[in-house]
Amino acid sequence: MSLHPTDTSPHSDLAPMCKPDLRDTLLDRLCEVAHALPDATALVADDGVLTFDQLLHRTYAVARKIAHLTQVDRSPIAVDGRNTTESITLMLAVIASGHSLVPLDSNLPEARRRHIVEQAAALRMDTADISDAEDSAAPLPTVTGDQVAMIAFTSGSTGVPKGVLLSHRMCLSKAYEVSSALALRPRDRVGNVLPVSFGAGINTLFAGLLSGAQVHCRDPRAVHADQLAAWIERCSITTLHCSPSLVSSVRTTLATSNVPPSLVGGVPENTIPSLRVVTTYGEALHSSDVRFFRSVLGSDSTFVNWYATTESGVVAYNSYSADQALPHGFIPAGHSPHGKIVEIVGVGGRTRKLGEIGEIRISSPVSADGYLGLEELTHSRFSTHDATRRYLTGDLGRIDRFGVLHLVGRVDDVIKVSGYLVEPTEVEATLRTVDGVDDATVVARDVESGKELVAYFVSERSSVAAVRDALRRDLPEWTVPTHITRVDRIDRNERGKVDRSRLFDSEVLPESASDNTFDGTTERWIADIVQQEIGLEEIDRDADFAELGATSLALTTIVVGLRQSFHVEISTEELAQAMNIRSLARTVDVKLADADLDTARSSHDGVLVPLRSEGSAAPLFVIAGAGVPAVGLIPLANHLDHDRPVYAIQAKGLGRRALPDRSIGRAARRYVREIRRIQPQGPYLLVGHSLGAWIALEMARILESGGDIVAELILLDPRLYRTMLDKLSEGNTDFEAAPDRAPLRKPCLPALARRAVSVALAGLVRFPTTERWLAFGIIGYRALDAHRPKPWSGPVTVVVTGENTSDRRSWETLANGNLVIREVPGNHIDMVREPIVARVADIIDDALHRRRRRERTDHR
Structure with a gap:
């Protein structure tokens, strides 16, 4: 039985979003979408996937629990906003229950979140509260478009952030602006790489869901730039929504990519065809970052620079397709959308001339209802003129002769640090409360990447480290000044203002050490x-x-x-x-x-560790490298065919206390006994990484000599050093070898003594984990130096990085049968780490599938 309103009959087609009126609410539109597209995927996050029907049913089920828990209490409800289906469902349910939602950033210090909850006079609720509550059929109150759906707190920094009151109509208007500007449709897959606790993140969520699109949520603070392209391609993302900082971070991958710097800036080959639009929010976007992004990812997507405020929604935006020339430097804010008027005003609200700098004022049919509990500030920022709402943004800007808006700065000296609005005076106020600080000032300084905060303080008792620790306890991390300097005095001018020209420069870094x-x-x-x-x-x-x-x-x-x-x-x-x-x-x-x-x-701390024991395919045994624990192979197992059991093999004594094997042959014989416990007879499938590849090769020889079949042997970047090549060819070849491995960094004498003891007593004494890994690594490489490998004639796939040789003649000295050589980017360690490990897993799966095809052909 449906738990959501049933007065709307199901639709075969979904009408596009339109401008809302006073009767419209967020949940009305979500119901409309769910009726039209019940089985379509609505939400994809790290903890699961929901269809629109599932999302709506869960939202209303949770909303009724909230109604039962709160009874007549109509207080706002604060929720830790995480990019998960559970958290997003709870946030929607709060709105559906008739309460105002207060999204909290889960990365804020707890004291900071508590202060926001107190300022909003809100109840606090999490998923545990809901799971413990009984199911309820409590009726839900009637909600109208002018009711406050959300109180969005801006990132003030002294414990007094401003709560912006957003009605259902305003939330719908902001979602409509994104949906209409980007032409979002049910066929789209929206990549929301913004925290849903932030204004831009939750607005992107609403815009995608209410357009019938599939929304994929990722928290940017958990996403490495190297993983971005793979995620976009894997999920077939069509519109990416993120901060300019994430776009800029892709620049760092250029050094390891295949894109020559000389080609950056041209129209790229479209290697990610699904991605049509990238929209950035929160701060200025630099044109060079757009060029690097397109070149590194191989994407010809259109870039949209979106300038908006929490209070008014979009103010202006710029759109650049791949064949359009980008402006030099930071991209202008752009043109205002239809239905909004952007003006540059001076003192008293007088309109400035074209090209003149002034405060940006936005006029539109709907805006925020003001600031929670701040009537004076609300009256100074918001006004009504001829039935139109006006809002003074506090931003400085100018409009050029083409009608393009350019941002200049902030009226009240508020700056953006890493995309967050920060007021230096508020940081200074917090700094002055630190025990022992007698005087202080905080200023903004221009750097290449934008702006950074610099703090100066006078104190006879407090150190820089103590002051920084105190600020971290009381402030969000992004508001803690980049540089903090203790000085003997802070000079002021005749009017009592800090003389910034006489402040010391704190740019010198701390003295480095060896x-x-x-x-x-x-x-x-x-x-x-x-x-x-x-x-x-x-x-x-x-x-x-x-x-x-x-x-x-x-x-x-x-x-x-x-x-x-x-x-x-x-x-x-x-x-x-x-x-x-x-x-x-x-x-x-x-x-x-x-x-x-x-x-x-656990019972899995020995030599053979099951990473996945379920599956109908033949098991795969993966031998770890020197000093690498079985857990280090989990990323590889996660990317391999899920219908195949995967077992990792690590050195004896690395997990459970035991004498280690100090030769390749002894380790190989032990590992053969281990895999026969799982699979008594062949054909066997073996994979070895680094040192594990040499052990896997010896295992194959042992199994074959015992009458067993090794159907596939896959070697992941075993270093074919000159010494190994000479042993295989008895010194009769000048084929290319892998570069010699770098010597271990020479430690100080006490560390050298500790290392010698840990190697001698490895497996018997439980040294700290990293010392143990290093000791087993040294044991492994010593065993390899003493090992004399012999060629093997069975099928071999060798996967190499740029740190190895790919010369076929060299590898044929090791594998003189059916040999396949595959190359992957990255370095030796990257092979078993994201994102390269996904490519390595594909190669392994491909090799095993080729084997099965060969077997079917032989049977015929």
Whole structure:
């Protein structure tokens, strides 16, 4: 039985969105879409997929639970907005229940979220509250278009952000503006790479759903630029919605792409044909970033630069197809849409002449209802003239002779840092509350990427580190100044204002130190990740990442690098509390120790570890590289054919305490015994990565000599060094070899002594996780140096990176039977990490499918 209103009969076709009137509500339109397209996919997120019918039924079921829980209490309801189907359903249900929704950014400090809830006088609700509540048939109140659907809080920075009151009609109008401008239709797949707790993110969600389109939600703070193209292609995204920062981040992938810099700027070959539009929100978009994006992704999509405010919706936008010339520098805001009037005004609201700079005023039939509890500010910003709503944006701009709007800055000196509005005076107010701070000022400084905040303070007792920690506790991360400097005084002019010309420049970075200052393997590995992402040659273990110039994008990529290197999850909140090498290493080590305890309690901590035990196809055995735990192969297993069981094989003693195998032959014999426990007889399918490839080769020889069949042997980038090539050919060839491996970084004497002990006692003593991985890595490479490989005549597929040789003659010394050589981008480690691992999995699946086709042909 339907849980949503049934007074609307099902439609065979969905009418496009139109401008709403006072009677229209968000849920009315969602009902219309669900009746017309019940079985069409509505929402795709990391936690699942919902059709329009499922979304609507769940929304109203949850809405009735909310109505039952709240009874007569009509307070707004605050919800942590996450890009998941559960969270989005709850947000829609709050609106359907007649309450005003207060979206909360889950990445804000908890104290900050609590303050917003208190300011809105809101109830707070999460999915756990709903799951614990009983199902209800409570009637829902009648909702009208002029009722407040949402209270959207802007990113103020002192604990007093402004709550913008948005009616159903206003939310529908903003969604209609996006839908009509981009011609969204049910055939579209909307890629929403914006947090749904933000105005642009939830508006994109509404625009997509209410157009009948399929909306794919991803939080940009969890997306690496390297994964973007693969996600767009895999999901057949037609319209991408994101911040200019994400577009800019794609530039960093150019160095590892196949796009020559000389070709950047031309009309690219369209390798992602589904993507027709990229729309950016929140800050200025630079034309060079558009060129890089198109070239790196190989996309000829149209770019739309969308300038909007929470209070008024779209103000202006610019659209550039691939064959249109882009302007130099930042792209102008563009033209206002039909039905809206944009004016540049001066003091007293007088209209400025063309080309003159003034405040941007927008006139439209509908706007926000003002600011929650801020009547004076509401009256100063909003007005009504001839039945038209006017709103003063607070932005400075000018209109050129072609009618194009250009943004200049902010009237009240509010700046945008990484896409967020930040008021330096409010950050300064918080800085002045820090214990021990006697005087302070915060200013904005222009840098290549935009603007950054710089703070100066006077104190005899507080250090820079203590002040930064205090600000991080009280402010969102993006409002914490990039540079903080302690000075003996802050000079002021005769009117008592800070004399900015006499402020010290805090651009000098903290003094760097040598690698010998790092304490342990974890710190050294983290330093490698941080140095690569920030672009430094050296780094001190106590240097603050923000002081070193780490942007929010760099911090996101550091989180991704930690996950890929250590196989643990570090949230952005945890990183914000550990912004130097020393403290971050402690955080990682604690998580690794917890993971070790979990492993010790499980039954899968030995040599053979099932990554996927279900499936009707023949099992695949994957041998890990030197010092690599089985968990490091999970990304590969996730991308392989899901109908095939996958087992990882790791070194003896790496998981459970035991003496390790210190030769290739001994390891191979042990691994053969392990796989025979799962599969007593062939044909066998073997994959080996790095050192594991050499062990897999020896396993194939052992199995074959025992009368078994190895149907497919796939070697993932075993380094065919000159020493190995000479052993195979007995020194009788000058074929191309892989470049020699770089020597291990020479540690200080205490670290060298610890390393020697960990290698000698590996498997017997439980050293810290990263020390153990390194010790087993050294053992593995020592075993390889002593190993003398022999050629194998069975079918072999070799997958190589640019760090190896692809010379067929060289590989034929190792595999003299049916040999296939495939090349992939990236480096040796990238093969088992996103996004390259997806390509490697495709090659493995292709090789196994070819084998099955050969078998069918032989049977005929």
